[in-house]
Amino acid sequence: MRKWIIILIVVGLLGWAIYDFTSKQIAKEEDPEVGIEKDNSAPDFELTTIDGETVKLSEFRGEKILLNFWASWCAPCRSEMPDMQKFHETYDDVVILAVNLTETETSKTNVTNFLDEYEITFPVLMDSETVVANIYNARALPTSYLINSDGRIHNIATGPLNYESMVQEFDKMD
C-alpha cells in the first residue's frame, strides 16, 4: 500500500511538472520587460574596453552573451578566468564581456597584470564608476549573467563558474 502511495506521488509530481512546462512555454512568447531577473530583457549599457574601444551590449543582439562582473583582487574571479578564456577559445559563437569593477581596484596596473597573467583575449570593459555593476546588482563577485541571443536573461550565476557549467548553460540557451 505504502509503495503505491509513493508511486502516486511520483506520477502526480511528474504530471504537475509537465503541465508547468507547457504553460511556461506559452508565457515565454510574451515581450519581456527590461530588468535583471531571469527572462527579463537585459538592460542595455555602454562602456569602454581596456583598449579604449566603446562597446554597447545591444550591439551583440543575435549572439549568446556571458556578461561577467569581476575584479582582480577577488579569488573566485581568479579561479574562473582560465576556464572563461578556454571557453572563449573553444566556443567562438559566444560573446564574453568581462566588466571590471575598476573603482574597487587599487590601480589599473593590477588589471593589466591580471589580464597578462591569465592571457585573456576577450573584451574587458572598465566600469570606472560602478554604474553598470549597480544596474546589474553585482555586489558579490564574480557575478555572471547569461544572456540569450534575443537579449533575454537566461540565468544568473553568483560565484565562479567552471568550464563545464559554462558549456552546460550555453547548451541550454536559445
Place this chain on the structure above:
Amino acid sequence: MVSTTALISIGTIIFSFMIGILFYYLIVSDTKEIKKQRIDHALSYLINFVLFIWAGKIILHINRFISDPFAVLAYPSDANAFYIATLLLSGTIAYQVMRGKLDGVSLLNTFIPIFISALFTYEFLQWTVHGENQAIIQLTCSAVLLVIYFLLLEKMNVTKSNLLTIMLWIMVQAFIAIRNTYSIVFGYSISIYFFLILFILVFIYFVYSIRSRSI
C-alpha cells in the same frame, strides 16, 4: 567569498539525499535499528565521497593550489574531480569488502534506492525551483525509473531489482551522453566512457551473482 550559486546547488543536493533517505526508510520493511544502521553507513560513504571530490579538485589543480589556495578552494568541482572521487571511494569500498569489514551487498541495497529517489527529487527541484527547462527529460527518466523499481520489487528480490534498476539508469544516461556528448548527474557533466565502464562493472557483477546463485 561565499558563492550563492554553489551554495544553492549544494543545498539542493543535500535536500535531495535527505528525501532519498526518507524514501528508503519508508519503503524498506526491516526493523528501525537495522534501517538506521544502514542509513548511517550509506551516509558516511556519501560524506567520504564529498571529501574525495574536494581532494580530487585539489589534486587536479595542485600547482595553482600551492600558489593561490583560495582560488582553487573557490573553484567549483567538475566531472574530473567526480571521477577521481568515484575511483577513490570504489577503492576504499573494495578494500573493506575484501578484508571482510564491509557487507557490500547491504551497502548497495541501501544506496541504490536512496540514489534514485534523490535523483528524482533533485531533477524536480531543478525544474520547479531553479526553472531548468532541460531537467524535464531527466525528471521524466527518474520518475519512470522509480516506478519500474517498485514494479521490479514486487517480482524479484531486492538485490536483483536494485541491480536491474541501476543498469537501466546507466543505459538511459549513456544514451543521453551519446546524444549530448555528456549527461548531467547532480550538476556534473558525465562522459559516455564513465557510463560504459560503470555498466560493464555492474553487468559483470550481476551475471556473477546470478551464476553463483547469490541473488
